[in-house]
Amino acid sequence: MLSKQLERKHSLTIRWLHWVNFPLLAMMIWSGMLIYWANPVYSVWIGTYQVLKFFPQWFNEGLGIPFRLAEGLQLHFFFMWLFLVNGLIYVVYTIVSGEWRAILPVPGSLKRALRVALHDARILKAKPPQGKYNDAQRLAYSSVILIGAASVLTGLAIYKPLQLSWLTSLFGGYQWARWLHFWLTIGFVGFFSIHVFQVLLAGWSNFRSMITGTELVEAEAAQTEVKA
């Protein structure tokens, strides 16, 4: 019985870009932490109570972060090129290949994304219809591209605040650009944590598709567009 089909989920280009981005982002965050250590001024407050300090001493010392500013700057200003190029190729490829259709949200996406969340929380039984990704994923995958772009721009504003003073001013000045750059990084970390959690929930077949590009699906004669 012809009950199965192989579905092409991720092109070879996307898979390489995705996996190459992982160590690059990790290096950017790690070197960023080495740099941030030299002027660690951000924390989260509720009223006058400090909820979270970036970063506690035990954290810095546990990871061996202190007194590595020069090394952090060297790494940051080397890997920034690779991170930028990888990100640019991804954006151009996504536009040209038409794969933007799978990740872009539309005006109704927010509503459907909320329903996805309620469905995942087992509050709603019905799940909004979706393509390769649901609307919550569309929002997440689009946002993380924007976080990347904003990280590059705030990074440039900190890197060349005189030559690009118009950009630095756009972010409200040098220290605000630095503040934004920091919180965008936290945004990356937040995305990464949820992403890994969801991948664990989704299971092996989904994970494997980011390596092989292909996922095994039940044949659905009615809506099939045979291509391969």
Place this chain on the structure above:
Amino acid sequence: MSEVREPQETFARSEANTADILRERRILSEPLTADEARRKMSAMSRRNFLIGGAAAVFGVLGWKWMSEETKTALLRRALEFNERVAQTFYKPSRLAPEFVRDAITTPRVNGDAGMQGDFDPESWRLSVGGLSGRSDDLTLTIDEIKALPRTDMIVEFKCIEGWSMIAHFAGVRFSDFAAKYEPEGRPRYVSMATPNNGYYVGWDVESIMHPQTLLCYEMNGMPLTVAHGAPLRLASPTKYGIKQIKRIGRIEFTDHRPRDYWAENGYDWYAGL
């Protein structure tokens, strides 16, 4: 093997589907038998996991096995590449924003390299080398420097550590100084050092001739304090504080890339903003 997808989920059919709105397409193979499909998947998995695993191992081991010297050299070359990119886009007409007096923040003192030991500002003299028409150093007093046109600026001083402060600097534009005391030829660099040579910086000529690079003798309306580099320091929003040497003892125009204290300690030689 759990290669079978969960049964059809309940979809809220009444709702619009973003995938349809954007005309997203699926790419599906011909229908296959379960065995055939599994065989194809296995072959694909083997190949791709091998390639991916090899790439990951290659990358990690490559980075781990790279000697410290190679890594240092690679990163140093990246900094120098960045310097060339920055110089390509550099425009002397771009100015750092200037602030109003109310924006001035509490000044911060950071670092005293090259400033240890006894120092008598009264007997201080500035030596200048590489000047046109002479092979020895010219010696200048602070009054001779103060006799040159004065420039004031309220700009943001940025430390490479990440903090910044807004201060009012007053002094002589380096370009005005170099117009009066002309260098021999067209030197590419300027080297500066403290009187005891304990701290030294190198500047590219474009940044030192920037209209906001000052030989500074006054800060926030007061003569420079010893901690801030009395009697003469460099002040410029074109570079990080590590380049804005305090207590200048000697200035030299040169064609050789000068030594630089923090560049010798792993930092970017250019350090341009």
